[in-house]
Amino acid sequence: MALARPTRLLASLAARLLLGPRRSLAVHAPDEALLPVVRIPRSFQRRHERREGRHRRSPQRPVLTRPGPLLVSARRPELNQPARLTLGRWECAPLASRGWRHRRARRDHFSIERAQQQAPALQTPSSDSSFSDLGLEPRVLRALLETAPQVVRPTTVQSSTIPTLLGGRHVLCAAETGSGKTLSYLLPLFQRLMGQPRLDGGPRIPSPRGLVLVPSRELAQQVRSVAQPLGRSLGLQVQELEGGQGMRRVTLQLSSQPSADVLVATPGALGKALRKQLLSLERLTFLVLDEADTLLDDSFLELVEYILEKSHIAGDPSDLADPFNPKAQLVLVGATFPEGVGQLLNKVARPHSLTTITSSRLHCIMPHVRQTFLRLKGTDKVTELLEILKRRDRVDRTGTPGALLVFCNSSSTVNWLGYILEDHKIQHLRLQGQMPALRRAGIFQDFQKGSRDVLLCTDIASRGLDSTRVQLVINYDFPLTLQDYIHRAGRVGRVGSEVPGTVISFVTHPWDVNLVQKIELAARRRRSLPGLPSSVSEPVPVPVDSVPPRKTAT
Known part of the structure; x- marks a missing residue:
């Protein structure tokens, strides 16, 4: 017990020396022994005073958020x-x-x-708009009502895309996901095929008049499930062509419906069929690249370019008028677009024939x-x-x-x-x-x-x-x-x-x-996401004497 008291006193003394204000101290222990003077560094004292000052202040008031969403x-x-x-x-x-x-x-x-x-896609400029106002024929409207009665009014993208496609122009449609882009191209596709006579003769292998190219088998099944009931109601046949099971599977699919009007295919299966001459694109009048941002990346680009070379793309709307010399109308659809779209289109179509339809919510x-x-x-x-x-x-x-x-x-x-x-x-x-x-x-x-x-x-x-x-x-x-x-x-x-x-x-x-x-x-x-490489907002390069491409914002 004799040693406990001096130890406590020394501990108390050390705390006072370190934490007290700067001054020379001489403190006598109980045995009156004189201790040396301890000087506190000024920088240490200032740091301690600032820390103590923060603790002595009243606690910070809570941040009050203004009422409202x-x-x-x-x-x-x-x-x-x-x-x-x-x-x-x-x-x-x-x-x-x-x-x-x-x-x-x-x-x-x-x-x-x-x-x-x-959803922004449902906020059309006029709440009273209907599909009948877009130029669709009564037969197509009846088929839509029979197969999809839940589709009552067109979305913003459909209101802009359908009339443009019915006008015979090539279209690049860039709109947010889930905005109804599939019906935007299927309805004009069926109306165009209904107005054309079926040509006899020509190639004896399957020769579809409409082609929808998609990047995956799952998406091919989905597009076919939407297009098949519409086509059946209009007297048109829709066939699906997907790979993954070898050439035997591709041959069986093509032989099951050799006279199909519309073909929904993946690039791999379609490329194999073209190289083996199991399929011809001579009669093609409507070509869709669905999810074009994926189809135009490095994994599919070579195949897509090969398919476009085998297709006869129309130079301008006037080329689509001759039913005995079929030319294809080109449609590119996607929610995001990479660079190089304009350069690819320049290889297959005249720049002034392209109409770019973009959504205000693109990349947002x-x-x-x-x-x-x-x-x-x-x-x-x-x-x-x-x-x-x-x-x-x-x-x-x-x-x-x-x-x-x-x-x-x-x-x-x-x-x-x-x-x-x-x-x-x-x-x-x-x-x-x-x-x-x-x-x-x-x-x-x-x-x-x-x-x-x-x-x-x-x-x-x-x-x-x-x-x-x-x-x-x-x-x-x-x-x-x-x-x-x-x-x-x-x-x-x-x-x-x-x-x-x-x-x-x-x-x-x-x-x-x-x-x-x-x-x-x-x-x-409230801006679009930065750094997305896209050429949608940039006009396609055109010659000096050409008409610049038309753009429509939805």
Whole structure:
């Protein structure tokens, strides 16, 4: 006990020396022994005074958010942005994801809220507009009413595209996902074929008059399922040509309907049929490149150029008038467009014959879909996904939560996640490009019909597929490009969907953070996503004595 008291006194003395104001001290211990003078560095004292001053101040007042809807809601309220506020182009934006490259940002999150309930594609200039006002014949209108009675009024894209195609012009239609682009070209296609006589003679191999080129077998099945009832009602035959099972399968498909009027095909199968001379494009009068941004990338470009060389593309609308010398009208459709579209079109058509139809929402964040971003460690993503699925199951007991898409960047991740969901007794389907063709066939159609409500997939399911059942999209792996993000998010909030839907994205890597910051900044400024390489907004190069291409904005 004799040593305890001096020890406590020395500890107290040390604290007073370090934390007290600067002065020379001489303190006598109980035994009256004189201690040396300790001088405190002035920089240390100032730092301590500033720290103490912050603690002595009254606590900061909470940030008060103005009442009203929000455009961006963050975990930290001071980073919220009201819906009525729009940042200028050069105005500094307080990004909620600014510090997400640091590990301390894990579990942080923010959301881009819904600015409206209705899809922009349904906001036509006139609410009284109808398909009969677009120049469609009564027979086509009756066929549309019989096969798709739920389609009452045309969307904004359809109101601009259908009259232009009926006028005989080549069209490049660039509009947001889920805006009704398929009917935009199918209805003029059928009306054009009905007005042409069937020519006798010519090639003895199948020679379709209409061709729809799509990048995937799933999209080919979907377009065929929409076109076949319409064609049957009009007395026209629609056939599907898809690859993945060798030349024997291609030959059987062509021999089943040798006199088909419209062919829906993938580039691989069609290229094989043309090289083996199992098919001819001499009578082609209507050529559509659906999801043209994918068809014109490096993986398909060589095949597409070969198919275009075999097609007789009309130079201008006057070339389409001769039924005995068929020329094809060209249509390119997509939600995003790469560079080089103009150069490719210059090889097959005259520049002044092209009409570019663009949507005001092209390359923009969808305003009617809530999009949430979660900053997570890679090891936490499985736990977060399972928690979302469990919450969804709890909702399922009280109501119908709708279908769910989980996107991954690789086929191996899809398979690995599938094994985990099986261990947790969660029923699901898987769709990825490395599946054998026989196993892959019909998976997305089963999902559309409701056999399962959870689909694990790669980007093969993000292009053009109808997903009106889907109410939630989860980016388990954040997409590698902004184009992929647009297409994945476009699986919800489509025309015909009962609810706008939600997108949840897991953000893990530094390169993910870079894309998220671009998305957040574009949302706060209400501008299109930056850095998307597109030549849609640029006119196609034309000779000096030519007429510049016409543009229509929807």
